[in-house]
Amino acid sequence: MNVKSPDEIPNKEYKEALLSLLYQLADDDFILAYRGSEWLGLAPHIEEDVAFSSINQDTMGHATMYYQMLEELGEGSQDSLAHARPSHERRNAILLEEVNGQGNYLEEPRYDWAFTVVRHYFYSVAKKVRIDSLKNSSYEPLAQLAIKINTELYYHLLHWKTWFMQLVNAGGEASVKMREAVKRVMDEFQGVLTLGPTGKEMAVMGLIEDEENLKKRWELSLQPVFQSTNLAFPPTTAMKKGNGRKGEHTADLDQALSTLSEVYNSDPAATW
Amino acid sequence: MSDKGQNFYQEFEVFSKRSDGAPMQHQFSLLAPNHELAMVMAQENFMRREPVADIWVVKRSDLRMMTPEERESVKRLDNKDYRNAKGYGYLKKKWRQYEQEMLDEKEIMSWGELVKKK
Amino acid sequence: MSLQMTEEEHMARFMKKIENDEKIEADDWMPDEYRNALIKLISMHGISEIMGALPEKEWVPKAPSLRRKLGIMAKVQDEMGHGQLLLRVAEDLMKPYGKTREHIMRDLFSGDLKFHNVFHMEAPTWGDAGLIGWLVDGAAIISQTNMLGASYGPYARALKRICAEEVFHAQHGEAIIMALAEGTDEQKALVQDAVNRWWEALLMFFGPADAKTTGSSKQDITIKYKIRTKTNEQLRQDFFTKYVPRMLSLGLTLPDETMYYDEEQKLWVYKQPDWSRFKEIIRNNGPKSKERLRLRELSYDNNAWVREALSPSGRVG
Numbered sequence: 248m249n250v251k252s253p254d255e256i257p258n259k260e261y262k263e264a265l266l267s268l269l270y271q272l273a274d275d276d277f278i279l280a281y282r283g284s285e286w287l288g289l290a291p292h293i294e295e296d297v298a299f300s301s302i303n304q305d306t307m308g309h310a311t312m313y314y315q316m317l318e319e320l321g322e323g324s325q326d327s328l329a330h331a332r333p334s335h336e337r338r339n340a341i342l343l344e345e346v347n348g349q350g351n352y353l354e355e356p357r358y359d360w361a362f363t364v365v366r367h368y369f370y371s372v373a374k375k376v377r378i379d380s381l382k383n384s385s386y387e388p389l390a391q392l393a394i395k396i397n398t399e400l401y402y403h404l405l406h407w408k409t410w411f412m413q414l415v416n417a418g419g420e421a422s423v424k425m426r427e428a429v430k431r432v433m434d435e436f437q438g439v440l441t442l443g444p445t446g447k448e449m450a451v452m453g454l455i456e457d458e459e460n461l462k463k464r465w466e467l468s469l470q471p472v473f474q475s476t477n478l479a480f481p482p483t484t485a486m487k488k489g490n491g492r493k494g495e496h497t498a499d500l501d502q503a504l505s506t507l508s509e510v511y512n513s514d515p516a517a518t519w
Numbered sequence: 520m521s522d523k524g525q526n527f528y529q530e531f532e533v534f535s536k537r538s539d540g541a542p543m544q545h546q547f548s549l550l551a552p553n554h555e556l557a558m559v560m561a562q563e564n565f566m567r568r569e570p571v572a573d574i575w576v577v578k579r580s581d582l583r584m585m586t587p588e589e590r591e592s593v594k595r596l597d598n599k600d601y602r603n604a605k606g607y608g609y610l611k612k613k614w615r616q617y618e619q620e621m622l623d624e625k626e627i628m629s630w631g632e633l634v635k636k637k
Numbered sequence: 638m639s640l641q642m643t644e645e646e647h648m649a650r651f652m653k654k655i656e657n658d659e660k661i662e663a664d665d666w667m668p669d670e671y672r673n674a675l676i677k678l679i680s681m682h683g684i685s686e687i688m689g690a691l692p693e694k695e696w697v698p699k700a701p702s703l704r705r706k707l708g709i710m711a712k713v714q715d716e717m718g719h720g721q722l723l724l725r726v727a728e729d730l731m732k733p734y735g736k737t738r739e740h741i742m743r744d745l746f747s748g749d750l751k752f753h754n755v756f757h758m759e760a761p762t763w764g765d766a767g768l769i770g771w772l773v774d775g776a777a778i779i780s781q782t783n784m785l786g787a788s789y790g791p792y793a794r795a796l797k798r799i800c801a802e803e804v805f806h807a808q809h810g811e812a813i814i815m816a817l818a819e820g821t822d823e824q825k826a827l828v829q830d831a832v833n834r835w836w837e838a839l840l841m842f843f844g845p846a847d848a849k850t851t852g853s854s855k856q857d858i859t860i861k862y863k864i865r866t867k868t869n870e871q872l873r874q875d876f877f878t879k880y881v882p883r884m885l886s887l888g889l890t891l892p893d894e895t896m897y898y899d900e901e902q903k904l905w906v907y908k909q910p911d912w913s914r915f916k917e918i919i920r921n922n923g924p925k926s927k928e929r930l931r932l933r934e935l936s937y938d939n940n941a942w943v944r945e946a947l948s949p950s951g952r953v954g
Contacts, residue, residue, distance in 0.1 A: 291940035300714035421946030524944035552947040
C-alpha cells in the first residue's frame with residue numbers, strides 16, 4: 248500500500264493510526280527540544296552550549312515539520328497544535344517532559360548534565376531506529392520527511408555518543424552519576440519505545456514497523472556501547488510514571504506548557 | 520580555586536573546506552579536553568551557516584608556528600621573474616609577429632574547463 | 638635567534654605598524670597599555686554576549702510561534718558563539734599573565750569582570766524580545782562595525798564573523814517589531830512600552846561622551862592604537878541617525894520629547910540619561926544583574942564534575 252497524499256487516505260482507521268503516530272513524533276521532538284533549550288547559557292562548557300543549541304534547533308525543526316503535516320491533514324494550524332493543546336492531549340513520552348534537574352530554570356536551576364546526556368543519547372538512538380523504519384512508511388509524505396530528518400541525525404548521534412562514552416569511562420564521580428542517570432532513564436524509557444494503543448494498527452497499515460522490532464533494534468544499537476562500558480545488557484526498560492502515548496502526563500509538562508503558551512494564549516488570533 | 524579540571528581547557532585549531540575541490544582553511548580556535556570532543560564542537564561553533572566537506576582539528580601545541588621574528592624575515596627579494604609568467608611577457612609581441620596569440624596563464628587554465636564539460 | 642631591542646625600539650616599531658595599518662598578532666611585542674586595554678575591552682564584550690543570552694533565552698519557550706522560537710534559539714546560539722570567539726581572543730592575550738578561561742569565569746562571578754549595562758535590564762514582555770533584536774543589536778552593530786579595521790588582528794577577524802551574523806539578528810528583531818507595529822492596539826502598545834523602558838539604557842550603551850560624566854573613559858586609548866576610529870558620542874549620533882527616523886516611521890514616539898536634529902550643527906540634541914545610574918549598573922547593582930550572575934555561577938559549579946572528569950591527567954602539551 249502506498250498513500251501519496253492526504254487525498255489518497257483509504258479509510259478512517261488508516262487516518263487515525265497516522266494521526267496517532269504523527270502526534271507522538273511531533274510531541275516527542277517538541278518537548279525535548281524545549282528541555283534542551285533550557286540549557287542555553289548554562290551548559291558545562293561554552294563551546295558545548297553552542298553545539299547543543301544546534302541540536303535543539305534541528306529537533307524543534309523536526310517537530311515543526313510534523314506539525315505542518317498534521318496541519319495538512321486538517322488538525323489545525325501548526326502553531327496552535329504546538330501551543331494550545333493541554334496536557335491530556337499531548338502524546339509525548341513522559342521521560343522527555345521531565346525537568347532537567349531540580350529547580351526552575353530561572354531560579355536556582357541545578358540541571359543534571361549526566362541525566363541530560365543519557366536522555367538525549369538514548370532518545371537519539373531510538374529516533375534513528377524510528378526514522379529508518381519511517382523511510383519505508385506507506386504514507387509517502389512521511390517517508391520523504393524521514394529521509395530529510397535522517398540527514399541531521401548523524402551529528403546528533405556522534406555528539407551524544409561522544410559525551411556518553413567519555414563520561415561513563417571517566418571513572419570516579421562521573422561514572423557514578425552516569426550509572427544513576429542510566430537507571431533513571433531506563434525506568435521511563437519504555438514510554439519512548441512504545442507506540443501506544445494504536446501501535447498494532449500502525450504496523451498493519453505499514454506506517455511504521457511493529458514496536459517489538461523497533462525495540463530490538465534500539466537494544467542492538469546500544470549493545471556495543473553497553474558492553475564497552477560494562478553496563479548490563481539487555482537493558483530493562485519500564486514506564487513507571489505512566490504512558491504518555493495515552494495522554495498520561497506529569498506536573499512537569501503542565502509547567503512547561505504554561506510557559507510555552509503564555510504569549511500565544513494572550514491573543515491566539517494575532518499575528519506575531 | 521580548584522586545580523582539578525584545569526586541563527579541560529586545551530587549545531585546538533579548527534580547519535575546514537567548503538567543498539571537495541576547495542583547499543583546507545583555518546577557521547578559529549576552541550577549547551576542549553581532547554580531540555574527539557574538539558571535533559564534535561568544531562562544525563557547530565564555526566561553520567553552522569556554510570557548507571562543509573571536511574574538518575580537521577589540531578592541538579595548538581602540535582603546531583610549529585612562526586615567531587614574530589621569523590614573520591619579519593619571511594619576505595623575499597623581488598628578483599625572481601625567471602620563474603613566473605611576468606618574466607616572459609615579452610613573448611606576446613614575438614608571437615604576434617608570427618600571427619599567433621600568446622598561450623598565457625588565463626588561456627592555459629581555461630583548458631581545464633573544456634575537459635570537464637565532457 | 639631573536640633580535641635584541643630596547644623597550645623604546647620595540648615601541649617605535651610597534652607604533653610604526655599601527656600607523657601603517659599593519660595587524661598586530663597574539664605573540665607580537667605590544668605595550669602593556671595596549672594589551673590591557675584589549676583584554677578589558679574584549680573580555681567585557683565577550684562576557685556581555687554570553688550574559689546577554691540569558692534575558693533573551695527567557696523568550697525561547699514563550700515565543701508565540703514555532704518560527705519565532707527557532708529564530709530566538711538561533712540568535713541566542715550566535716550570541717554564545719560570539720562570546721566564545723571573543724573569549725578565545727581575550728584568553729590568548731591573557732596567557733602571559735597565566736590567566737585562563739577558568740579565571741575569566743571566576744572574575745565574572747566575583748564581580749571583577751564587568752559586563753555591558755544593557756544586559757542588566759529586564760525583558761518582561763514580547764515587546765522587549767523584539768526591541769532587543771532591533772535596537773540593542775542595532776547599537777551593537779554600530780559599535781562593532783566601527784572596529785572592523787582594528788589594529789589587533791585576532792579581534793578584527795572575530796568581529797568580521799560576528800558582524801556577518803548580526804545582520805540576521807537585526808532583521809529578526811525588525812520582523813518581530815514590524816508584526817507588532819502592524820498589529821492590534823495591544824501589540825502596538827507593547828512596542829511603545831518597551832521603547833520607553835529601554836531608552837535610557839540605549840543611550841548609555843555607547844558609554845559617556847567624555848571622562849567628565851563618569852570619571853573615566855577608555856576611548857582615548859582605543860582610538861590612539863587604532864582599535865576603533867569613532868568616539869562614543871559619534872557612535873551614539875550614528876545610532877540616532879539610523880534609528881530615530883525608523884522609529885518615527887512606525888508611529889512610535891520618542892521617550893525624550895526634547896530631542897531634535899540641529900541642521901546647522903548636524904547633531905542630534907537630546908536629554909542626557911542619568912549617568913550616575915550607569916556607574917551603579919556597571920558595578921552589578923542593576924535590577925536583574927545579581928540573579929543572572931547567580932544562575933551562571935550555580936550552573937558552572939554544579940557542572941564542575943564534568944570538567945574534572947574529562948581533564949586529562951599528567952603532562953599536558
